[in-house]
Amino acid sequence: MNNFLKREFLLFFNIPKNIYLPLSIYSILFVIFVALGLPDNFKFANVFISSFITVFIISESSYKDDFESGAIEQMILEDKNLISYVLSKLFIQTVFVFIPMLIIGLLFSGLPQNLSLTQFSASYLACLLTLSPFFNLGSIVSIRKNNSLNALIIIPFLVPFIFLIEGLFISGQWNPNFYFLMAYFVFSIVFINLLVVEVIKIQIR
Amino acid sequence: MKALAIINNLNYKVDERCIFKNFSLRVNINEITEIRGRNGSGKTTILKIICREISSNLSNSSSQDNAIAYLGHQNALIEELTFKQNFSLNSLDIDKPLAKQMNIFHLRNQKINNLSFGEKRKIALLRIFQSQTKLWIMDEPFLGLDADSVNTIKELFFQHIENKGTIILSNHQETISESAKVQLEDLSE
Numbered sequence: 001m002n003n004f005l006k007r008e009f010l011l012f013f014n015i016p017k018n019i020y021l022p023l024s025i026y027s028i029l030f031v032i033f034v035a036l037g038l039p040d041n042f043k044f045a046n047v048f049i050s051s052f053i054t055v056f057i058i059s060e061s062s063y064k065d066d067f068e069s070g071a072i073e074q075m076i077l078e079d080k081n082l083i084s085y086v087l088s089k090l091f092i093q094t095v096f097v098f099i100p101m102l103i104i105g106l107l108f109s110g111l112p113q114n115l116s117l118t119q120f121s122a123s124y125l126a127c128l129l130t131l132s133p134f135f136n137l138g139s140i141v142s143i144r145k146n147n148s149l150n151a152l153i154i155i156p157f158l159v160p161f162i163f164l165i166e167g168l169f170i171s172g173q174w175n176p177n178f179y180f181l182m183a184y185f186v187f188s189i190v191f192i193n194l195l196v197v198e199v200i201k202i203q204i205r
Numbered sequence: 206m207k208a209l210a211i212i213n214n215l216n217y218k219v220d221e222r223c224i225f226k227n228f229s230l231r232v233n234i235n236e237i238t239e240i241r242g243r244n245g246s247g248k249t250t251i252l253k254i255i256c257r258e259i260s261s262n263l264s265n266s267s268s269q270d271n272a273i274a275y276l277g278h279q280n281a282l283i284e285e286l287t288f289k290q291n292f293s294l295n296s297l298d299i300d301k302p303l304a305k306q307m308n309i310f311h312l313r314n315q316k317i318n319n320l321s322f323g324e325k326r327k328i329a330l331l332r333i334f335q336s337q338t339k340l341w342i343m344d345e346p347f348l349g350l351d352a353d354s355v356n357t358i359k360e361l362f363f364q365h366i367e368n369k370g371t372i373i374l375s376n377h378q379e380t381i382s383e384s385a386k387v388q389l390e391d392l393s394e
Contacts, residue, residue, distance in 0.1 A: 003295075003296050006294075006296060007294045007295070007296075010290065010293055010294050011283070011294065014285075014286055014290050015283075015285050015286070065283065068279075069279055069280070069281050069282060069283060069284070070277045070278065070279025070280060070281040071281040071283075073275075073277050073279070073281070074275050074276075074277060074281045076258060077252075077253070077256040077258055077273065077275040077277070077342070078272075078273050078274065078275050079256075079271070079272075079273065201258075204258065205253070205258060205259060
């Protein structure tokens, strides 16, 4: 695990575009929404639309470079622990991209009325960490053929997620939406990441 | 000699195309096994079978350490990073004498995308040579290398065998004199 964390950290640290590209996309989308002067009930919708699009875009390149360079093939054939690789990628993405996104969101939009800073931060990061494996799954499934499979796979997973987000951030009902979101988060982190690992192996074969 | 892996009467098809028919193979420990054959004859597939990435009737009959150092067709290098940074990703420091012997030490601060195909291949090979594993599996290791570099790499292969190592490689270029050769049939016709 440590070696993978170090690898992902160095990849983000030495290739700054891995950090500034998603953050610039997120900020640009955010500025567009602010410039549109949308009504108050759209205030947090824009945070999540920007986040959706940003996570979708970064997931497109999450595994692509390692896949094309042969690094993933090497990891599999050398019998390295792929789940550590996938989780390390997600952890470093959280530190370098998701947490700055949370800060940018807070700076531009402030807090929703019914949520404290801790509640908002926890639920927003849980949202991003739930979304990311879904998009990564779509991305790895379509890695050999650049097709629309990505979007098709993700849509069914997004439906319950969108209702939870609406309940939490627009209607402001912390209970039970947050707990359902945490259940969905655990499902995504455990099950979807395992699925990502299996699909990576199939793609290499 | 003790066997590392044995395959008996393997039949293998990909999309109805027959790759192996009653194919048998024995890979011995402390030996170079060279898998030769035309394009599409299944050289890479055999390497993946030995790595157990493709299921087959392969049996391991040795107690040698299972760790593998693998080099595929691609070099597994990040193009935007330097040679040195690529080694740091794998928690490795460049072995100066070895890199000098392979004539790549002077490239340590060069970005990979500025290097030639052969230089990239030598960097990828250096990672294998520094890996501390007994079993090296390589897919076309001499791809893009000049004659001098091929000779240096062969010398390093022989040193690994002297150090009780085992090498399995696919190769359609110049043969290695002291190796067990496995010729794959072309079943495409």
